[in-house]
Each structure stands twice: as C-alpha cells, then as structure tokens.
Amino acid sequence: MRRLTLFSAAALALTAFAAIAADPTPEIQRAASAPPQAAGSVHTLRQIPEACARLEGMFTGEAAQPYKFAVVRSSPNCQPRARFVDAAKAQPSEAAGWKFNDLIRVPSAACPQQQAVVRVWRKPAAVAPPQLDAQGRARLYLQDEKARAEAAKLAQVPMFAAAMTVEGKPCGG
Structure with missing residues (x-):
C-alpha cells in the first residue's frame, strides 16, 4: 500500500513537472510565487486594465474544490479595449x-505543498486608432460602424484568457 502511495505521489509530481516544463516563457517575468494566502481570503491575482478585468482567487479549505478563481469587472464605467474570453472555449496556444x-x-498558507497556478494568455490584434477628420478629431459614426458590423468587417480586438489549476499534494486527507 505504501508503494502505491509513493508511486501516486511520484506520478503527480511528474505530471506537475511536465506541465511546468511545457509552459513557454511568459511575457511578464515575476517572482517564483506570490505570498501564501489564507483560506477564505479573497485576493487579487492580477489586473488587466485594457479588458476592464481583475483576476481574483480564494483558497476554500475544501478538498473537492480547494481554490476558487473568477474574472471580475474592475469598474462599471470602464470601457474595455480588449475582450476576456473563456480559456476552455478559446483553447489558447502559441500555434493559434x-x-x-x-x-x-x-x-496556500494552510497547506504549503499546494498552490494555485494561473496561466494568462494574450492574443494581440493590430489595432489602429481611427483616422483623424478635417478638425483633427478621431470620430466614429454610428451608421458607418453598423454597416461594418453587418458586413462582418469590424476591427479585431485583443483578447485575454486565463486558466487555473491546483498543483501539489492535498492536505488533511
């Protein structure tokens, strides 16, 4: 039985190592990990101003769902210049x-061998500001934008997606 437990732990560690090894180098370089977080404490993981979004997380202390993760709108008045999409549907990859x-x-502060890992992906788009009119102003006219939308010729917008996993050995089981 002990060999089976050790084998399971080794397989889990190998799977986690493979996931880490498979990650390309991120555009943003940061410290190896954030400070440990207590169960029940909601914390901000990252803000993405261009998508008017904030990534929040919380350790739950429950074995079934040890970490909750959510994308929250940062402000009701914010006008997004990028979209935040579901990573499960978008399937972000460098090839795409x-x-x-x-x-x-x-x-986790309560379970040091367990950690939440969030991978953020960005899909750039060639976004150019509108051309200036005779008065030197960038203007968009509703009827022109409606015509572009009907012709499916709207400009691409940058997109973001985030996927969360919990890695490491669970505690208290």
Whole structure:
C-alpha cells in the first residue's frame, strides 16, 4: 500500500513537472510565487486594465474544490479595449496566435505543498486608432460602424484568457 502511495505521489509530481516544463516563457517575468494566502481570503491575482478585468482567487479549505478563481469587472464605467474570453472555449496556444503572457503561482498558507497556478494568455490584434477628420478629431459614426458590423468587417480586438489549476499534494486527507 505504501508503494502505491509513493508511486501516486511520484506520478503527480511528474505530471506537475511536465506541465511546468511545457509552459513557454511568459511575457511578464515575476517572482517564483506570490505570498501564501489564507483560506477564505479573497485576493487579487492580477489586473488587466485594457479588458476592464481583475483576476481574483480564494483558497476554500475544501478538498473537492480547494481554490476558487473568477474574472471580475474592475469598474462599471470602464470601457474595455480588449475582450476576456473563456480559456476552455478559446483553447489558447502559441500555434493559434496566442502569447503566453503571465504565470502566477499562489501557495496556500494552510497547506504549503499546494498552490494555485494561473496561466494568462494574450492574443494581440493590430489595432489602429481611427483616422483623424478635417478638425483633427478621431470620430466614429454610428451608421458607418453598423454597416461594418453587418458586413462582418469590424476591427479585431485583443483578447485575454486565463486558466487555473491546483498543483501539489492535498492536505488533511
């Protein structure tokens, strides 16, 4: 039985190592991990101003779902210049034109061998400001934008996606 437990732990560690080794180098370089967070304490992982979004997380202390992760709108008045999409649907990868933007590791204060890992992806778009009119102003006219939308010729917007996993050995089981 002990060999089976050791084998399971080794397989889990190998899987976690393979996931880490498979990650490309992120665009944002940061410390190896964030400060340990207590269970029940909501904390901000990262802000993405261009998408008017904030990534929040919380260790729950529950074995079934040890970490909750959410994308929260940063302000009701914010006008996003980028979209935040579901990573499960978007399936971000470098082959699909996404850039590996950030890797955030958050250890649990109650269970030091367990950590939440958030991988943030960014899909750039060639966004140019509108041309200036005769008065030197960038203007968008509703009827022109409606016509572009109907013709499916709207400009691409940058996109962000984030995926969260919990790595490490669970505690108290």
